[in-house]
Amino acid sequence: MVKDWYSILRDLNIYIKNGGGKKSSFRLSFGSRQRSAACRTVSPPPAPPPARTGREVAMAAAAFARGTGLCTAQLPRPLLRTQRIFASGGGAPGRRQHCQQVPAEPRLTRTWQQDGIRNIVLNNPLKRNALSLSMISSLREDILHDIESTDLRVIIISGEGPIFSSGHDLKELAFEKGEKHHREVFETCSEVMTLLPKLPVPVIAKVNGLATAAGCQLVASCDVAVASEKSRFATPGVNVGLFCSTPGVAVGRSLPRKVAMEMLLTGEPMTAQEALLHGLISRVVPEDKLEDETLRIARRICESSRPVVALGKATFYKQMEQDVGTAYRTASRVMVENLALQDGQEGIKAFVSKRKPAWSHS
Numbered sequence: 001m002v003k004d005w006y007s008i009l010r011d012l013n014i015y016i017k018n019g020g021g022k023k024s025s026f027r028l029s030f031g032s033r034q035r036s037a038a039c040r041t042v043s044p045p046p047a048p049p050p051a052r053t054g055r056e057v058a059m060a061a062a063a064f065a066r067g068t069g070l071c072t073a074q075l076p077r078p079l080l081r082t083q084r085i086f087a088s089g090g091g092a093p094g095r096r097q098h099c100q101q102v103p104a105e106p107r108l109t110r111t112w113q114q115d116g117i118r119n120i121v122l123n124n125p126l127k128r129n130a131l132s133l134s135m136i137s138s139l140r141e142d143i144l145h146d147i148e149s150t151d152l153r154v155i156i157i158s159g160e161g162p163i164f165s166s167g168h169d170l171k172e173l174a175f176e177k178g179e180k181h182h183r184e185v186f187e188t189c190s191e192v193m194t195l196l197p198k199l200p201v202p203v204i205a206k207v208n209g210l211a212t213a214a215g216c217q218l219v220a221s222c223d224v225a226v227a228s229e230k231s232r233f234a235t236p237g238v239n240v241g242l243f244c245s246t247p248g249v250a251v252g253r254s255l256p257r258k259v260a261m262e263m264l265l266t267g268e269p270m271t272a273q274e275a276l277l278h279g280l281i282s283r284v285v286p287e288d289k290l291e292d293e294t295l296r297i298a299r300r301i302c303e304s305s306r307p308v309v310a311l312g313k314a315t316f317y318k319q320m321e322q323d324v325g326t327a328y329r330t331a332s333r334v335m336v337e338n339l340a341l342q343d344g345q346e347g348i349k350a351f352v353s354k355r356k357p358a359w360s361h362s
Contacts, residue, residue, distance in 0.1 A: 109138040110160075111145075116153035116302045117295070118142075125161030131214045132169040133185050140192050147199065150361045153302040153309075155199070156294060157222065158206040159215075164231070167213025173242070186246055189214060193221040193250060197317045200310035202301055206294045207231045208287060210269075216280075217247035220254040223313065224297060225281035227272045228290045233280060236267030254280050305343035306361040312338075 110121040120142045122129040129135070143155065159165055172185055196203050205222040212234045219225050219233065235244035235251060244251075244264055252260040255278045263270060272284045285293045301309065315334045319327035338344045343359050350357035 107138060108132070108135040109142050111142045113152065115299070116151060117298045118152055118155045120155060120157050122157070122159040122165055125159075125163070127169065128163045128166035129159045129161065129215070130166050130169040131189060131218070132172055133188060135169075136185075136188050136192055140188075140195070143192070143195065143199070143203075147201075150306055152201055153306060154201050154298045155203045156206050156298060157203060157218070159209065159211075162209045163215075164205075164207045164209050164211040165215025165218060166210070167215045167217075167237075167247070170240070170242075189217075190246060190249075193217060193246075196221045197223070198314070200313070201306070202309065202313060204294060204298060205281075206290060207272075207281070208290055210234070212269075213237050213244050213247050217244075217250045220247075220250035220280060224283075226283045226285065226290065226294045226297065227275065227281045228287040229272055229284055230287055231272040231275075231281075231284075232269040233263075233272075233275050234267060234269040235263050236269075238265060239267045251280070305341075305347070305357075305359040307341055308338065308343050308347070311341070 108122070108124050110119075110123045112119055120139065122131075122135065122139070124130065124132075124135060131139075139157075146152065168185065168189070173182060202223045205219045205225040205227075207219055207225060207227040208231060209228075210232050211219050213236065216233045216235055219227075235247050237244035237247070248260065248264050251263065254260075255263070259278050262268075270278075270280070272281065275281045276284045283293065283297075311334060315331060319330050322330060339348075342362055343357075346359065347357050
């Protein structure tokens with residue numbers, strides 16, 4: 001079996017070097033592996049000694065894997081890669097070869113939706129889920145996708161890894177990027193933050209770790225925020241010479257003024273319990289209960305009428321910007337509008353009849 005394995009590699013090496021009158025800079029050997037992004041055409045070499053064709057080599061490799069109990073993923077990388085080239089026809093004699101393989105750039109967010117709940121995960125833990133321009137744009141796209149669908153009832157935003165989000169990517173804020181790019185970063189971020197309260201469905205931040213600067217701003221901009229006990233919140237921009245002015249907009253509207261100013265002026269982190277005490281978040285739970293508690297809140301929201309929730313959310317934020325007298329007039333008018341909704345009448349009828357309401361969500 002070992003002899004057959006070496007013969008497969010030998011024949012494969014010969015085929016790659018001499019196949020179809022072209023020589024690829026893709027080189028296969030036992031001790032090293034070299035690969036170039038481009039192929040060049042050279043004069044046809046002498047006819048190769050009798051050997052397996054590319055398809056036969058690929059089939060032999062697969063057969064060898066099956067015979068030894070290996071899965072395809074356990075084959076050596078050069079063989080596996082070449083096997084895929086032959087399987088796609090890219091290495092067949094007489095065909096033009098393109099050795100360049102450009103891997104697809106991974107999305108910076110992951111999203112899925114089930115039972116009315118859309119989960120959006122900031123998915124760049126190696127860069128501390130920094131809110132780069134690409135990340136912000138991906139987040140906005142996931143938020144707005146089919147936002148008017150009655151199947152969507154609530155959105156949960158979380159972060160992959162031990163950090164919810166570290167805020168803006170400081171590399172994007174370097175002087176060399178220029179003022180135009182800097183303005184685009186902050187304007188796009190502000191657009192997403194101001195978008196969240198205007199959505200027709202509630203947005204829940206699920207925080208398990210550190211949320212700093214614009215990451216803290218994102219938490220403060222959500223309608224509800226559930227955090228694990230180990231979570232921390234900070235606006236440390238002042239320590240690197242960039243005062244957290246835009247995070248201060250959301251943080252300053254969630255915390256008492258002096259508490260917010262202390263965060264902004266010192267950059268010191270706030271514990272989850274302190275954040276709860278001052279109103280930055282709505283609930284603190286043990287880390288192992290974070291998922292269950294967040295889903296419990298989301299499912300409870302899903303039990304209500306979508307248009308009633310949308311009307312109530314919009315009214316809440318609108319009246320908060322008004323003086324007390326104007327706020328009451330606004331809220332009184334909306335209560336009348338709420339009663340005119342089909343689900344508004346259904347809820348009252350169900351209560352009087354002592355039955356569960358059958359929402360139409362219209």
